[in-house]
Amino acid sequence: MSPEFYKIIHVIGILCLFAGIGGFLTYGNQQAPRVKMVAILHGVGLILILISGFGMVAKYGYGFPVWVILKVILWLGLGSLLGLAKSGKISPRNAVIVGLALGFVAAYAGLFGKFGWSIPSYSAPAAETQEG
Template sequence: MSPDVYKLVHVAGLLMVFMSLGGLALHGINGGTKDSNGARRLTTLTYGIGLLLILLGGFGWLGATGMLSQGVPGWTWAKLAIWLTIGALLAVPAVKPELSRLVWFVAPALGVLAAWLARTKPF
């Protein structure tokens, strides 16, 4: 498959994850709880599928462009750590709603860092 298709899959996953996280964080900021979230299933499902698409698109891209020939690049490991952190942020607004505002700012900062890592491949 063309690397461009994998990149689109990667970006589709990113959009799904960040949209869901924004919704969950806003719900938490507004004092919402797990039970009062009428779109809980929708957001967690979108989040889960999005996380999967990010991985599929990312590794698909690496494979399709031959970047895995010498093993997983260092910057990819750093992105995997960011991916795990973003994945864990899902629970924060429900478990610790007082940290929702922090999630609102930390998530895009991590996204920018992940984009920078892919762009510059510093290690």
């Protein structure tokens, strides 16, 4: 599949994820079929983001640099938001705010991370030899 296909699926997943988080803000902890639909939308978005994200990493041959690992951690954070809000650990309003912040960091990492983020090397520099 082409990288553009993966990008489209990735954006659709992001839309589903944030629609699910926003829908939970609207419906809260009600026991209605809409809350179930919101949770399904959130989960489908997470799956689409994960599959298309790893598809793009494989297609472009990035490997696992720091920004990819960071995006996986952010994906886990975004995935846990609905559960934290539903259990009452954070309010639905705060879940949206945290979700937007995590989404911003994920977007920044995806757009600019591939241009120079790497794990710093703390090894000693190679000794220069003097010939002469």
